[in-house]
Amino acid sequence: MLPLRRRLIVLMFSLAFLAALAAAASSTGNPTPAQDPGSETLLLAGGESGDVIFPHRRHQQSLGDCQVCHSLFPQETGVIEALKSQGALEKKQVMNKLCTRCHKEFKAQGKPSGPTTCKTCHAKAG
Ligand code: HEC
Ligand code: HEC
Ligand code: HEC
Numbered sequence: 001m002l003p004l005r006r007r008l009i010v011l012m013f014s015l016a017f018l019a020a021l022a023a024a025a026s027s028t029g030n031p032t033p034a035q036d037p038g039s040e041t042l043l044l045a046g047g048e049s050g051d052v053i054f055p056h057r058r059h060q061q062s063l064g065d066c067q068v069c070h071s072l073f074p075q076e077t078g079v080i081e082a083l084k085s086q087g088a089l090e091k092k093q094v095m096n097k098l099c100t101r102c103h104k105e106f107k108a109q110g111k112p113s114g115p116t117t118c119k120t121c122h123a124k125a126g
Contacts, residue, residue, distance in 0.1 A: 052123065
C-alpha cells in the first residue's frame with residue numbers, strides 16, 4: 001500500500017486525466033447532431049427489372065418511424081446491395097418483405113399505398 005498522501009496524489013491525477021478525457025470527447029465528438037435524414041429520393045438497384053425510384057423523404061413523413069426500414073439495414077447509401085452481396089440479405093428480400101408487403105397491407109386496409117406490381121415500381125418495363 002502507498003502512503004495516504006501518495007494515494008491521494010495518484011487519485012487526483014486520475015481524476016484530472018478523466019476530466020481531460022471527458023472534455024476532449026465533448027469538444028471533438030458530435031454534440032447530438034440533428035439526425036441525418038439522408039436523400040430526399042433514392043435510386044435503388046433493381047437488377048434485370050431496372051432501377052427503382054424510392055421517395056425516401058415522403059416515406060419518412062408518412063410513416064414517421066425510421067426503424068420500419070432501418071431495423072433491416074443501416075442508414076447508409078448502397079447498404080442493401082452491399083448486404084446482398086455478403087449474403088446478409090437475400091435478393092428481393094427488401095422488395096418482398098418490406099416494400100411490397102407494406103404496400104399490400106395498406107391497400108388491403110383501404111389506405112393510400114404504394115405500387116405493388118413489377119412495372120409500377122421498377123422503372124424499366126420488364
Ligand atoms: C420506407 C423505408 C425507409 C424509411 C421509413 C426510412 N428510410 Fe432511410 N433509407 C431507406 C433506403 C431504401 C435507403 C437506401 C439504402 C441503400 O442505398 O442501399 C435509406 C438510406 C438512408 C440514409 C443513407 C443516406 C442516403 O440517403 O442514402 C440515411 C442517412 C437515412 N436513410 C436516414 C433515415 C432516417 C433518419 C429515417 C427516419 C426519419 C429514415 N431513413 C427512414 C429506406 C427508408
Ligand atoms: C414496391 C416496389 C417493388 C415492386 C412492386 C417490385 N419490386 Fe423488385 N425490387 C424492388 C427493390 C427496392 C429491389 C432492390 C432490393 C431487393 O433486392 O430486395 C428490387 C429488386 C428486384 C430484383 C433484383 C434482385 C437481385 O438482387 O438480383 C428483381 C429481378 C426484381 N426486383 C424483380 C421484380 C419483379 C419480377 C416484380 C413483380 C413480381 C417486382 N420486382 C416488384 C422493388 C420492387
Ligand atoms: C411500412 C410501409 C411502407 C414501406 C416499408 C414502404 N412503403 Fe412505399 N409507400 C407507403 C405508403 C403508405 C405510400 C403512399 C403514401 C405516401 O406516398 O406517402 C407509399 C408510396 C410509395 C411510392 C409511390 C410514391 C408516389 O409518388 O406515388 C413508391 C414508388 C414507393 N412507395 C416505393 C417503396 C419502396 C421501393 C419501398 C422499399 C424500399 C417502400 N416503398 C417501402 C408505405 C410503405
